[in-house]
Amino acid sequence: MKRENVRLRLRLVDIESQLLQMETDTTRRFSTRLKPERQRRLRQEKISIQESLDRIIYPILHIPVEITSEIFLHCLPVDGARPDARLAPMLLGRVCRLWRHVAYTDPRLWAALRISSWDWDRVNPTLVQDWFHRAGCVPLSLNLAFRGGHCAFFGLKPYLCDCPSSSLFNDYWDHLTSFRSYNFTPAECFDLLLRAPRLIQCEFFSIRDSTPPYPHHTRLPC
Known part of the structure; x- marks a missing residue:
């Protein structure tokens, strides 16, 4: 049965390839008179194979x-x-x-997400929003690993946590329990700690120099 399924699927791919080739052929390799009949037979065979595959119980x-x-x-x-x-x-x-x-x-x-420099071409605000929307109310873990060049990191970071008014991630800060990131400023580190009340584990690497964000703060409330 398994071999028959494979045979049918391979034949289905072959039929689709032939139909596409006949539809896009501009060299008149296929006889104008025989082409419609050949297409009709291939489509009928395709329907028959698809019906056979649909009846298979996996x-x-x-x-x-x-x-x-x-x-x-x-x-x-x-x-x-x-x-x-x-x-x-x-x-x-x-x-x-x-x-x-x-x-x-x-x-x-969807409770954990790791974004690195290599993922940048596939990452956009909508994807991140959909990801955490599917996570619902479960505890979240976020790992931002942008080593080397920083241009990609700075493109996404404003959507995640750079400003309190960001609408993309604000709904999920309360669920964040684990966070790991590179190249944050002290102000951004402090802001994240204040906005994630359920945070259990947090790691910042390569903190960038900047003006002290809150010079009058001497301790962080827990």
């Missing part, structure tokens, strides 16, 4: 949602999930409709 899609969620949790990187469509949890939402529903409705899958 056991993995019929296990309880709770078990599927636990399996998904074990797919997450141990050092924090990255905003990469090729990795969990984003990858899990691209497999099928059921998996997308399970992945997008389990807050635990």
Whole structure:
């Protein structure tokens, strides 16, 4: 059965390739008279194969949602999930409709986010907002690892925590329990500590020099 499924899927890909080639061909390699009939037969075969594949019952899609969620949790990187469509949890939402529903409705899958310089091309404010919206009210862990060049870091940081009026991340500060970052100023470090009441673990690396943000403060309230 498994080999037959593979054969059908390979044939389906081949048919789609042939149809695309016939539709875009400009060299008249295909006879004008025979081309419509050939396309009709290929489309009929495609429909037949797709119906056969749709009738296949995959056991993995019929296990309880709770078990599927636990399996998904074990797919997450141990050092924090990255905003990469090729990795969990984003990858899990691209497999099928059921998996997308399970992945997008389990807050635990979105409770940690690691953004680095290498992820910058895939990161935008909307993605970050959607990510933490899916996390709901679970404790959050955020790791900003921008080593080397700082231009990418400064592009995203205002959306995350550079100013108290930022609307992107303000709704989630109360849920932040773990934070790790590079290249913050003392003012930004102090501001984060004041705005994250549930923060348990916090690490700042390579703090940049700046004018003391609050020169009259001698202690930080806990």
